Amino acid sequence: MLVVLRVTNKYMNQSLEVQIDARKDTTVSIPSFYDLSRNEDRECVQLLLDQGKIQVTIDDYEEQQLELFGVQNPTKVYTPTFKEEFSKYYASLHKNAPIHHHGIWVYFPWSSKLTHILTEDDFQAVRTARNMNLISREEQDKFYNSCVAIGGLSVGSSVAFALVLQGGAKHVKLADMDRLALSNTNRILMGVDNLGVLKVEMTARRIYEINPYAHVELFPEGLHPENIDEFFKGVDVMIDELDNIAVKYLIREKAKEY
Numbered sequence: 001m002l003v004v005l006r007v008t009n010k011y012m013n014q015s016l017e018v019q020i021d022a023r024k025d026t027t028v029s030i031p032s033f034y035d036l037s038r039n040e041d042r043e044c045v046q047l048l049l050d051q052g053k054i055q056v057t058i059d060d061y062e063e064q065q066l067e068l069f070g071v072q073n074p075t076k077v078y079t080p081t082f083k084e085e086f087s088k089y090y091a092s093l094h095k096n097a098p099i100h101h102h103g104i105w106v107y108f109p110w111s112s113k114l115t116h117i118l119t120e121d122d123f124q125a126v127r128t129a130r131n132m133n134l135i136s137r138e139e140q141d142k143f144y145n146s147c148v149a150i151g152g153l154s155v156g157s158s159v160a161f162a163l164v165l166q167g168g169a170k171h172v173k174l175a176d177m178d179r180l181a182l183s184n185t186n187r188i189l190m191g192v193d194n195l196g197v198l199k200v201e202m203t204a205r206r207i208y209e210i211n212p213y214a215h216v217e218l219f220p221e222g223l224h225p226e227n228i229d230e231f232f233k234g235v236d237v238m239i240d241e242l243d244n245i246a247v248k249y250l251i252r253e254k255a256k257e258y
Contacts, residue, residue: 029201029218031108031208037101045114048107055112061103064118064126065090071129106212110205120213127211128167143168147234151175151223151251152241153199157188159239160203164210171215172207173231174200177222223247232258 034041048054069086070077076085093102106115117123128140135143148169150156153176163169176199180190184199194202200218207214219231223242232238232254242248 028109029204029208030216031106031212033212034105034107035101036105037097041105045105045107048114053109053112054107054114057114059100059116061099061116061118062090064103064123065093067126067129068118068122071125108205108209111209115212117212123211123213124167131167140167144170146236147171147173148237148239149173149175149231149235150239150241151231151247152243153178153203154184154187154241156239156241157190157199157203157206159241161189161206161210164207164214170211170213171217171234173217173219173235174203175219175223175231176200176203177220223251225250228254 032044034045036042036045045054066086069089070082073085076082093099100116103116103118106117107113108115118126124144128144131140144167146169148160148163148171150160150172153160153174156174156176160169160172160174164172179196179198180188180194180202182192182195184190185192188199190202190206198220200220204216204218207216219227221227223231224247228250235258238251238255240248240251242251
């Protein structure tokens with residue numbers, strides 16, 4: 001039985017229709033965002049807590065702010081007063097609002113975790129700070145704002161993880177119709193706790209865990225003539241890790257067209 005859910009991500013201004021096989025998939029693979037300076041969001045998080053849907057809370061926000069302070073003040077990082085100056089800065093955040101009102105809280109429904117992180121621009125600045133000797137800021141922004149489509153997730157999932165780990169491809173499109181099998185685990189960075197999960201779902205979850213601000217589009221029916229145009233819309237790079245010869249031909253025809 002297929003159930004259609006409409007999932008709204010208020011912070012990212014996304015509203016997506018998700019089809020779920022009620023016999024196998026019961027958890028939506030999209031994180032939810034909460035700004036606890038808003039009464040409505042505090043009530044939502046409290047409801048999740050009351051329902052037992054949040055089992056783990058991770059709050060490493062001070063360390064994230066410390067790294068951000070270093071990124072924004074590189075000449076102070078190795079000075080004797082760096083920690084003292086940061087302490088004053090962090091105390092000033094307290095004065096403006098409680099620390100839990102700063103940043104964004106992300107709820108991952110598949111792992112029942114709630115995590116406190118920086119807002120997107122600051123999050124990306126810290127995540128990519130050590131890329132700066134490798135590529136320019138302009139190149140980093142282009143890399144981050146690109147749309148990468150990947151067909152075939154046995155090998156393709158590792159490609160997706162590598163791209164997102166390096167601070168790129170905020171928008172990712174994933175196509176694969178299969179579920180994770182034990183024989184796949186010789187080449188897929190997933191454990192046995194994901195056996196039976198759709199490959200597009202498990203890959204999307206890991207991408208969101210690396211970058212919650214990503215936008216992942218799933219094509220769990222694989223690629224075929226009826227959905228190939230939708231798959232190619234807005235794509236900058238197409239990565240082919242598919243086995244089907246007919247589909248490999250089709251995507252090359254569409255790559256030429258687009």
